[in-house]
Amino acid sequence: MITQHQFDHKLAHLNYYKFGSGKKVMLCFHGYGMHGKQFKMLEESMGSTYTFYGFDLFFHKETKLKDENLAIIKKGITKTELANFISDFCVEQQIDKFSVIGYSMGTHYAVALTEILFKRIKNFILIAPAALQPGKMIEFLSKNKVGNKVLEKLVLSEKALINLLKFSKRFNFVDDIGYNILLKEINTSELRLSLYATFTYLRFLDTDKNHLRKILKEEPIRAFFISGSKDKMYPPSIAEAFCKDLPNAQLIILNENHEMLNKPFVDELCKFLL
Numbered sequence: 001m002i003t004q005h006q007f008d009h010k011l012a013h014l015n016y017y018k019f020g021s022g023k024k025v026m027l028c029f030h031g032y033g034m035h036g037k038q039f040k041m042l043e044e045s046m047g048s049t050y051t052f053y054g055f056d057l058f059f060h061k062e063t064k065l066k067d068e069n070l071a072i073i074k075k076g077i078t079k080t081e082l083a084n085f086i087s088d089f090c091v092e093q094q095i096d097k098f099s100v101i102g103y104s105m106g107t108h109y110a111v112a113l114t115e116i117l118f119k120r121i122k123n124f125i126l127i128a129p130a131a132l133q134p135g136k137m138i139e140f141l142s143k144n145k146v147g148n149k150v151l152e153k154l155v156l157s158e159k160a161l162i163n164l165l166k167f168s169k170r171f172n173f174v175d176d177i178g179y180n181i182l183l184k185e186i187n188t189s190e191l192r193l194s195l196y197a198t199f200t201y202l203r204f205l206d207t208d209k210n211h212l213r214k215i216l217k218e219e220p221i222r223a224f225f226i227s228g229s230k231d232k233m234y235p236p237s238i239a240e241a242f243c244k245d246l247p248n249a250q251l252i253i254l255n256e257n258h259e260m261l262n263k264p265f266v267d268e269l270c271k272f273l274l
Helices: 040-046 070-075 079-093 106-116 136-143 145-154 158-170 176-184 189-201 209-218 236-243 263-273
Strands: 002-008 012-019 024-029 050-055 098-103 121-127 222-228 249-254
Touching: 012 040, 012 079, 024 106, 040 050, 040 263, 070 189, 079 106, 098 106, 106 121, 106 209, 121 263, 136 145, 136 189, 145 158, 145 189, 158 176, 222 236, 222 263, 236 249, 249 263
Parallel strands: 024 050, 024 098, 098 121, 121 222, 222 249
Antiparallel strands: 002 012, 012 050
């Protein structure tokens, strides 16, 4: 059974979904354009072992910043600020230790929390690990001042943004799956502004790979990296390169494209977590 809840915080009004009834806790961070129910499929197989908290992430669905002024969005959020936000949520829910699972965009959240709150993390699960290698186009539009200004101008014009997306597809910056996902997210001016806000607000959640590797080597955290063999946006080579010197990390490659959250994914994850 899934239930919807709200966490009122000075930073944001956080909408989340709770499902499962197990003693272990897993915090779930969805992909771009999705919502906190994206991992609901885990409940049937793992719900007696885990209680899941699936968040609507910033600029998605019903989660809203207390102040969505453009200046606040441009200021961005740091890893420490995000960790404090989730820590406050855990205090309210009386959560001590927990696992994190992130898909695509959500891997940025999962990595940021693990870098700061590593003493509390049990399992660390990245699916289509965008946080390990976001891509040159995303980094240019989010972190480069010129690129971010270009994105700000582009969101005011539906035609210009679609043309940029077509350009990205043509030169393999995104694959067909990613193209179709993003195309659905720029159909209205509101969606285009959300796209800009997401890129801009989260730009400081960049992965410190050396620090993350050190944590995964020294802490008793079980790490899982899940990639689709047909995923052109975030191919298995990204996770393979990161895992090569991590003896305790598990690399899982599914016969899937970028959209791999399905029954085979659940079955494979259950082999390791149950």
